[in-house]
Amino acid sequence: MSSDDFSGLEMDTATPTEEAYVVYDEDYEFGTTRRPPATIVPSTTVATPKVIQEEGTVSSFPEEEFDLAGKKRFVAPYVTYLSKDPSAPCSLTDALDHFQVDSLDEIIPSDLTKNDLPPQHTPRNITVVAMEGCHSFVIVDWNKATPGDVVTGYLVYSASYEDFIRNKWSTQASSVTHLPIENLKPNTRYYFKVQAKNPHGYGPISSSVSFVTESDNPLLVVRPPGGEPIWIPFAFKHDSGYTDCHGRQYVKRTWYKKFVGVVLCNSLRYKIYLSDNLKDTFYSIGDSWGRGEDHCQFVDSHLDGRTGPQSYVEALPAIQGYYRQYRQEPVSFGNIGFGTPFYYVGWYECGVSIPGKW
Structure with missing residues (x-):
């Protein structure tokens, strides 16, 4: 795959791991995480404008349960939503402002020769962070290395459902504990997993987590005659x-x-x-x-x-x-x-x- 295909990530051709063949149910949902329905009280007065939460608030649930196309937004214990002004354009830059950038220098010993082992543990607490109303990107986030592990970087693996069942993963390196995955297709299930590394080798790969992107905004894009623009x-x-x-x-x-x-x-x-x-x-x-x-x-x-x-x-x-x-x-x-x-x-x-x- 060329550097300009799909999400700009190179296809992973490493030897398949046992974990990579675990296939989640395509209809998998966490039904117990839905918001309870709000109680509606009839009013005899003029309706007041809806109060929008402060832009950029963080929650385990989307502010609106359904996207603009009427599709229920994906929820799971490891998914976090960032809210935004519905009239504002999607901004990856704004989403990344919510993340603290921790330098690996803080956790890398000055003398790596004191430890000649690759990382021994998988990255912990992997979270998929999505911005409500924005299907084209998510940010994969995880916790710092387990104490005792020497980590100098990470590999983040991503795959659509079709690629996941064929064990074809795209990979991207990160020097911090989060990474944006861009150019995602609407209404599509993706899988993500993370692996730590150091000069002595690669650690074990985490279990996969999945996320289903929301619908495209039908009012946003005008298509010229001929269909999709070709960049x-x-x-x-x-x-x-x-x-x-x-x-x-x-x-x-x-x-x-x-x-x-x-x-x-x-x-x-x-x-x-x-x-x-x-x-x-x-x-x-x-x-x-x-x-x-x-x-x-x-x-x-x-x-x-x-x-x-x-x-x-x-x-x-x-x-x-x-x-x-x-x-x-x-x-x-x-x-x-x-x-x-x-x-x-x-x-x-x-x-x-x-x-x-x-």
């Missing part, structure tokens, strides 16, 4: 001076004969560029009405997204780029930034995962 990996020329994103690059053709290029921070945060030609320079996009929120149209999102970092147009360097005032307006080319009314940004969050390959 092609392509290292295009662009001005990298004003962007927070420096990851993989993808391009696609737009419906009005321009190319859209994105540079990823992660699958849900990226910088959007435009170009007339695939081999020419790709340019930032200016906005004279807002802060680029409606530029999410270029990645097929109906949502007015989040952008950043926040600044003033007077503080932005004057550069060349495309610009427009409102959604659906054709873009023009010229100067943007300082000395113009056209504001541009360093990143966008549009609720659409890129490349989104499943």
Whole structure:
């Protein structure tokens, strides 16, 4: 599998383990973990707006039992949900803000020669953390190493149900005790397990935990004629001076004969560029009405997204780029930034995962 397939993880080809062949019931649920139904009291007064919990609250249950498509959200003792404003785009960056980053330096002895054994224990208390309303990613979290074990890193294994029963796992390394798994398909069961390692070898692999992603938001994405957009990996020329994103690059053709290029921070945060030609320079996009929120149209999102970092147009360097005032307006080319009314940004969050390959 290439580095741009599925979730960007390389396929694990290690010798199958006995644990890997354990298959959970496809209809497996924890029925006792459902919230008790709320008591509804008839009212003779005008209905009051629903009070939304503080954004980013953490709970063993989703704030809403059913997703936007009416499907019951998955619950289990090892699953945790993060809430968010339903009108806000999904943000992996915001989800990761809930995790404390513990350096492995804190638990690695200064002299590894004092211990010449690989880790002896499996990672403990594996948790799947999901953001409510966001099907495309989860964060796998686990506890620090058992005292006495020397751990210098971890391998996180993931598989869809179809790959799980064939013992085909994708792997990704982590130097901390959590890892985001991105570009997940909606309404799909995935399995996850974790293994500790050090210079002397690999420890035992944990038991698998499963999670079923929720439905896609039917109101979020507008599909152009021809169906799913195809993002092609392509290292295009662009001005990298004003962007927070420096990851993989993808391009696609737009419906009005321009190319859209994105540079990823992660699958849900990226910088959007435009170009007339695939081999020419790709340019930032200016906005004279807002802060680029409606530029999410270029990645097929109906949502007015989040952008950043926040600044003033007077503080932005004057550069060349495309610009427009409102959604659906054709873009023009010229100067943007300082000395113009056209504001541009360093990143966008549009609720659409890129490349989104499943």
